[in-house]
Amino acid sequence: DGGITQSPKYLFRKEGQNVTLSCEQNLNHDAMYWYRQDPGQGLRLIYYSQIVNDFQKGDIAEGYSVSREKKESFPLTVTSAQKNPTAFYLCASSIVSQETQYFGPGTRLLVL
Amino acid sequence: SQQGEEDPQALSIQEGENATMNCSYKTSINNLQWYRQNSGRGLVHLILIRSNEREKHSGRLRVTLDTSKKSSSLLITASRAADTASYFCATGLMEYGNKLVFGAGTILRVKS
Numbered sequence: 001d002g003g004i005t006q007s008p009k010y011l012f013r014k015e016g017q018n019v020t021l022s023c024e025q026n027l028n029h030d031a032m033y034w035y036r037q038d039p040g041q042g043l044r045l046i047y048y049s050q051i052v053n054d055f056q057k058g059d060i061a062e063g064y065s066v067s068r069e070k071k072e073s074f075p076l077t078v079t080s081a082q083k084n085p086t087a088f089y090l091c092a093s094s095i096v097s098q099e100t101q102y103f104g105p106g107t108r109l110l111v112l
Numbered sequence: 113s114q115q116g117e118e119d120p121q122a123l124s125i126q127e128g129e130n131a132t133m134n135c136s137y138k139t140s141i142n143n144l145q146w147y148r149q150n151s152g153r154g155l156v157h158l159i160l161i162r163s164n165e166r167e168k169h170s171g172r173l174r175v176t177l178d179t180s181k182k183s184s185s186l187l188i189t190a191s192r193a194a195d196t197a198s199y200f201c202a203t204g205l206m207e208y209g210n211k212l213v214f215g216a217g218t219i220l221r222v223k224s
Contacts, residue, residue: 004154031210042116042200042214043155058211090154099143099210103154 003027004104006091011109013078013085021076021107023091032074033092033101036060043090049074050096078109086111116144116201116215124221131188133218135201136181143204144177145212146186148197155200159186193224 004025013019023032031050035043045058049068063082068074074093078085088108092101119134135144143162147155161168161177161184168175174187188195198219202212 006154033212035214040216042216043202043212044214045211048211088152092155094210096210099145099160099204100157101155101210101212102157103147105154106152108152 004091004093004102006089006104006107008107009105011107012112013109014112016080018077018079019109021078021089021091021109023074023076023104024072025074025091025093025102025104026072027093027102028071029093029102030071030096031094032068033094034058034064034066034074034076035090035092037088037090037106046076046089085109116203116213118199118201118215118218120218121216122219122221124223125191127191127193127222127224129191129222131191131195131220131222133186133199133201133220135184135186135215137184137201137203137213137215138182139205141179141203141205143210144175144184145202145204146173146175146184147200147202147214149200149217150197158199188220191220191222193222196220196222 007022033048034046047066049055065077091104094101145160146158172189177184198217200217202214
């Protein structure tokens with residue numbers, strides 16, 4: 001069963017804590033993306049990666065970090081520097097030469 | 113800032129009626145896509161139109177693109193209660209891969 005999985009579905013962060021959101025895909029896609037969605041708004045790009053061991057900052061990268069050590073995995077760390085982390089986080093992937101992106105089910109991050 | 117802006121922000125119609133959503137953007141694009149999001153879920157790709165195309169159809173969906181006016185419209189014909197969702201346009205700039213820039217979305221409610 002091919003697709004993109006994100007875990008956990010809900011994540012709670014304490015003040016000053018770093019948390020990591022998981023994104024895995026078995027679609028054999030080279031490109032992967034992380035977006036943030038705030039209530040009533042569209043998606044904003046945090047980071048993206050076109051190939052293993054390479055990634056680029058998106059529009060709102062401050063307070064976030066990523067790694068791309070494997071083709072299938074693109075974890076996102078929300079650091080303590082991100083002062084307003086409460087949001088819905090979506091991971092996506094695509095074939096590099098094609099325009100369509102395929103999305104995971106999302107992780108909702110809440111601050112305690 | 114977001115590239116695409118959707119209009120209206122919210123739309124409520126009766127089952128069987130047609131729903132039209134509009135999207136405007138600011139700069140040149142390679143492609144424009146429409147995605148659907150059910151509440152609390154990931155996005156699902158609906159249809160893609162390239163900058164050299166004017167109209168595309170997919171089932172009950174019809175998309176138009178006017179590059180001179182930098183605008184697109186999505187028409188859903190014979191709407192169903194199951195069409196209730198948020199609809200987002202996303203403009204693609206094939207520079208480093210395909211970075212998508214999303215609008216804020218239109219919330220569609222179809223009443224049965």
